[in-house]
Amino acid sequence: MSDLNPTYFRNQELRDLLIENLGNVGKENVVLQESLREEQTKNTAERENLFLELLEVADALEALLDYLHNNPKAQSRIYRTPTPFHSRS
Secondary structure (H helix, E strand, O other): OOOOOOOHHHHHHHHHHHHHHHHHHHHHHHHHHHHHHHHHHHHHHHHHHHHHHHHHHHHHHHHHHHHHHOOHHHOOOOOOOOOOHHOOO
């Protein structure tokens, strides 16, 4: 084995380093994919909660409109604010 040239050892070292780096990249990829799945699950849950809250708001507004439609006297008791909210400083 003493007739092996130094290039072989250099190539073997590079091969080993490449295999090690590929293993590290593979592990990092698995961690990143898991993190991405967790973020996607979290975002989906937040969107679902927001959607449910919007449904509740829509239901409340629909109930208010139905009430006002069925009780015309109640409409006379609704007052507008004196100034629009957006013009307040």
